[in-house]
Amino acid sequence: MAVSEGLSIGEIASRTGLAVSAIRYYEDEGLVAPWRNAGGQRRFQRADIRRLSFIMVAQQFGFTLAQIKAELDLLPRHRAPNKRDWARISVEFREGLDERIARLEKLRDTLDGCIGCGCLSLEVCALYNPKDTAADKGQGPRYLMGDTPP
Template structure:
C-alpha cells in the first residue's frame, strides 16, 4: 500500500505579502488587528497568509484612497460570507455605497472651494451671513446665545 502525502497549504509569508502588495509589514499587522485580514501560524510559528489576501489588501487600499475610514471598510468586509475576499459582484455592491459617500464629500468640498473666496474677505464678522460656517442661518434655529460653544451645530 502506497502512502499518500497530505498537502498542507504553505501560504505566503508576511514579507512576501508586504512586497507583493506594496504595504508595510507593520500595516499588515495593523490590518490583522483591525480584523481586515487573517493569517495563521505554521509549525515554525511563522505567520502565513492565503494568496487571496493580496486582493483583499488591494480592495482595502482602494477604499482608503477614496477616503473610506477603516472601520467602514472592516464593516463592509464582514458582510461577505465566511469572510471571503470580495469578488467582482461584491466589489460592485461595496463600491456603490462608497461612491455615494465620495460624491457627497466631493460636492461639499466643491461648495467649500467655490465659497471660500467670499469667506476670506468677510473676516467672519457675521456668522448669520457666512455661507461656509452657517449656510442659510441654520444655527439660528438653535436659539440665541453661544450655539457653537454649546454644540448646537451637531459637533
C-alpha cells in the same frame, strides 16, 4: 511554495507595498485574518492581497478603517471575493464619494467669499450670516457642513 501553504507576511508586504507593521496592524484591527502554520508563522490567502489593496485605496479616498472594516466584514473569509462582492461594495462607497465630492465642490465654490463659520469677520458675513445665526445650528462651518442659511 505550495498555494495551500499560503503566503508569508513578507510576500504579502512585497506584493502590496505595505510595511509588515501595517499588515500586522490591519490584522489586529480584524481587516485580514491570517492563520498560523505548524511553525507559528502567519500565512495569508492570495485574496488578502486584494483586501489589503482595497484598504489602501479606500483610505486614500478618505474612508475610515471602521468604514472599511464594516464592508470587508461582509465579504467571505473562506473564498476570494468575487466580482459581485466587489460590485456591492463599490455601490456603497460610490454614495459616500458622491457626498464627499458635493461637499468639496461647495467648499471650492464658496471658499473665496466665506467659510460659513459665523465669525462675522468678513463684510459678507453680515449679509450671509446676520447676527451670527449660524451659531444656533452648532459648532463648525455650518453652511459648509450642509446647513442652509435662513
